[in-house]
Each structure stands twice: as C-alpha cells, then as structure tokens.
Amino acid sequence: MELTRELTLFSCFESSNMDTFAPFKFKTVSLSRIKIHDKIFEPFISAEEIDKAVTVVAENITKKYRGKKPVFIGVLNGCFYFAADLMKKINFSCEISFVKVASYVGTQTTGNVRQLLGLDQKVSGRDVIIIEDIVDTGNTIEAVTEIITNMGASSVSVATLLMKPDVYDKKVKIDYVAIDIDPEFVVGYGLDYDGYGRNLNQLYVLSQAENLKSNEDMLNIVLFGPPGAGKGTQAIKLKEKYELVHLSTGDILRNEINNETELGTLAKSFMNKGELVPDEVVIDMIGNCLNEYRDAKGFIFDGFPRTTEQAQALDNLLEEHSTEIDTMLSLEVDDEELVDRIIKRGQESGREDDKNESVIFNRIITYNKKTAPLKSYYDEQGKYHAIAGVGSVDDVFERLTSSIKS
Ligand code: AP5
Numbered sequence: 001m002e003l004t005r006e007l008t009l010f011s012c013f014e015s016s017n018m019d020t021f022a023p024f025k026f027k028t029v030s031l032s033r034i035k036i037h038d039k040i041f042e043p044f045i046s047a048e049e050i051d052k053a054v055t056v057v058a059e060n061i062t063k064k065y066r067g068k069k070p071v072f073i074g075v076l077n078g079c080f081y082f083a084a085d086l087m088k089k090i091n092f093s094c095e096i097s098f099v100k101v102a103s104y105v106g107t108q109t110t111g112n113v114r115q116l117l118g119l120d121q122k123v124s125g126r127d128v129i130i131i132e133d134i135v136d137t138g139n140t141i142e143a144v145t146e147i148i149t150n151m152g153a154s155s156v157s158v159a160t161l162l163m164k165p166d167v168y169d170k171k172v173k174i175d176y177v178a179i180d181i182d183p184e185f186v187v188g189y190g191l192d193y194d195g196y197g198r199n200l201n202q203l204y205v206l207s208q209a210e211n212l213k214s215n216e217d218m219l220n221i222v223l224f225g226p227p228g229a230g231k232g233t234q235a236i237k238l239k240e241k242y243e244l245v246h247l248s249t250g251d252i253l254r255n256e257i258n259n260e261t262e263l264g265t266l267a268k269s270f271m272n273k274g275e276l277v278p279d280e281v282v283i284d285m286i287g288n289c290l291n292e293y294r295d296a297k298g299f300i301f302d303g304f305p306r307t308t309e310q311a312q313a314l315d316n317l318l319e320e321h322s323t324e325i326d327t328m329l330s331l332e333v334d335d336e337e338l339v340d341r342i343i344k345r346g347q348e349s350g351r352e353d354d355k356n357e358s359v360i361f362n363r364i365i366t367y368n369k370k371t372a373p374l375k376s377y378y379d380e381q382g383k384y385h386a387i388a389g390v391g392s393v394d395d396v397f398e399r400l401t402s403s404i405k406s
Helices: 047-065 080-088 139-150 208-212 231-242 249-258 262-271 279-292 308-320 335-349 357-371 374-379 393-405
Strands: 034-036 039-045 071-076 095-105 112-117 127-135 155-163 176-180 203-206 219-224 245-248 298-302 327-332 384-388
Touching (some): 047 080, 071 080, 080 095, 112 139, 127 139, 219 231, 231 245, 249 262, 279 308, 308 374, 327 374, 335 357
Parallel strands (some): 071 095, 071 127, 127 155, 245 298
C-alpha cells in the first residue's frame, strides 16, 4: 500500500483522558524544518515571494537603465541565485561580471584592507550596478563601492536581495532592496551556514526557539511493555507528577479512527488484526507532536517506539530538539496476566482490539517479535530499566518513580 503524504495530517493531542481531548488539525511541519550542521532552520521566505520581490527590483532597474548599457557586478558567493534570477528579468542590453571580496590585514594605518578578485570587466566610465545577496552592517558593500568608484566608474548603485535596515550603519546608498529583514540569520537562495544551504531555493531562518532553548532539564521517558502491561495507567500518574506531555500513539490512532479520518481508516485495518501500523505513519505523528509541544518539560512516550526504525527515528527527532531519551522503563508482566487484564478491559471499554482473543494473542506475539528487541537497543545506551508491572497500581508507580530518581 502506498502511503500518501496527506496521511501525515492528523490530530495531535496530548493523551490524558478521552473526554478532555481537544483535537485539532495542522499541517505537518517536521518535513519543512531543516537541519544544517548543528542548527535548525525554519521556512522564512518562499520561492514565490522571492520571485515577486526580484521582479520588482528588475522593473525598477529597467526603468532607470534602459538604453544605458550598464555593467552588473555580482559579489560572490552568495549572490549567484539572486544575480541569475535578476538577470533573467532584465531585458535590455547589459553586461555582467562577478567578483569575490578578499580581506587581508594591512599596515597599522590601513587596518583591514579589502580587494576585489576576478574583476575582468573595465568599469571606468561605466554605470555599475553591484549585486549583493545581503547587506547587514554594510562593511562589504562599503568597501566594494569604494573600490569600484576609485576605478573610475561613472556611477555606482547597489541592488541587494536582503537588507537588514536595523543594523546597517554606513552612508552608501542601497538603491534597490528586494526584501528588508530583521537582524536574523538566514540561509538558502545563495546564502550559507558554514558552507551549506546555498542551494536551497527559498530562504530559511535560524530557529531561535530551537537553538536558544536549553533542553538539558527535560525528562523524556519511554514507557515500554507489552499490551496490557499498564503503560497507559502509569503514564497518567507520571504525567501528573512530573508535568510531562503524555504521547500515546495508540490513543492518537484511536482518535483518528473515531473521527473517521483517512489515517484512522488505514490504522484500523492494522490495529483490528493486532498488527503494527506502518512506521512512517507513527513517526510522522510523533514528529508533529514534538513540534507542537516545544515548551514541554519532557515527554512520556507510551506505545512508541515499537520497532528499531521507530527508535532510531525518535533519537533523531529528539536530537533536532536538542534533547534525548533519559530512560526506558519497561513494565514486565507475564502473558497470562496480560491476557486476563485485556479481556477484562475489553468487556468494560469496548475497545475493538481487546474483544477478540486471537487479536490479543497476535498483539502479544507482535510485541515479542518486533517490539521486545528494543530492550537491547536501549540497554546498549544504558537506558533500559525493567520494572515489575504486577501488584497494585500504586506499587508499580512507586517502582517507576524510584527508578526515575536513581
Ligand atoms: P496501544 O494503545 O499502545 O495498546 P497496547 O500497547 O496494546 O497497550 P494497551 O493500551 O493495551 O495496554 P497498556 O500497557 O497501556 O496498559 P493499560 O494501562 O491500558 O496500541 C494499540 C494498537 O495501536 C497496536 O496494537 C498497534 O496496532 C497500534 N500502534 C500503537 N502504537 C504504535 C506504534 N508505535 N507503531 C505501530 N503501531 C502502533 O492497562 C491495561 C489494563 O490493565 C487496564 O484495564 C488497567 O486498568 C489494568 N491494569 C493496569 N495496571 C494494573 C495493575 N497494576 N494491576 C491490575 N490491573 C492493571
């Protein structure tokens, strides 16, 4: 079965109790945020918006320079996208050349000296339009303008894709600005972060929330165990004690089924047989929930991860949020007790996958085959803790909290 991207649209809610759910719909954002080196960037200015702004700059330049045969000088590396798109929209006769700006330390009196590399164009007596990707404090554009003026250009003007007016402190007039931005760090459309990101066809901005937030104090728990082990029961108590967000993939999927969504219909076909819903569906769900609860003090993952692929995906998602799993608490209950509990609950709750004994057995078999191996995954990271899941609910809770404390 092919899973379409639409299936990643789902109701993300924190699990608490079914009566208090406040589901809402939102579009997946986990796919649109990007990571470059250690930083997370969010979509900022779309390719369409950039195109419109570049068109306006091209029209204004055309009005002023038609018939004058100016020479455009692009300042590399960042200008390559803007220069290319701008030139496609300039429909009068002109020339274009590119330079790189090099700095070297001069004498005590000259200080930092800038020079242009690669200028193979005669600018003397010409109208020059400098193409920049971004102007912030203006150091570079001031130096480039001065050098070209000193080379005898009859006029020098500046066209920039981005301008940070709040930090610009030079006297050079910036004649054509496609887009004014706040003093933020952006990548894409020619601009880079430590060499990467230039090829993105839209602009992204550094996610302040992501990068400034210290997530070291978060408490992230994988509450693990077979069907009926008491994960949901204990998660409610842990959530209250530690003020955590409780994410139960089972609850989220059942909510989708109740709302008769496309995702719900898909999930039902697996859940009613006691099989696992495909990894990509649940991974997207959790990714969206993590984005939704960015200010959380931590998470209880209940029923997730259930496969090695899900566990690896969770590690990656948490890394993007500068956090990680602290502990994996595995509730251990023997199969006989599990079946008794689930059948009893099925009689009261009417949960579809609790009603049929063969489905219950298949859930336990699926757990043993696909999910239980995750104990080794977390054991290798020193995070696996087996907790006896029999006895009163309070006794089990006491064991869990003692384990968290230690
Ligand atoms: P999910 O909803 O996660 O169900 P489950 O893992 O089968 O777990 P249960 O809800 O049955 O049990 P629990 O451990 O939460 O125990 P509970 O506290 O309710 O998943 C359902 C389905 O969704 C899966 O089969 C799969 O198809 C799909 N799915 C979900 N996540 C997925 C994922 N990540 N990937 C792919 N597919 C996914 O307790 C059970 C009963 O025992 C209750 O009646 C309770 O009152 C009782 N009880 C609890 N503690 C005690 C105690 N100490 N003593 C006596 N009784 C107790």
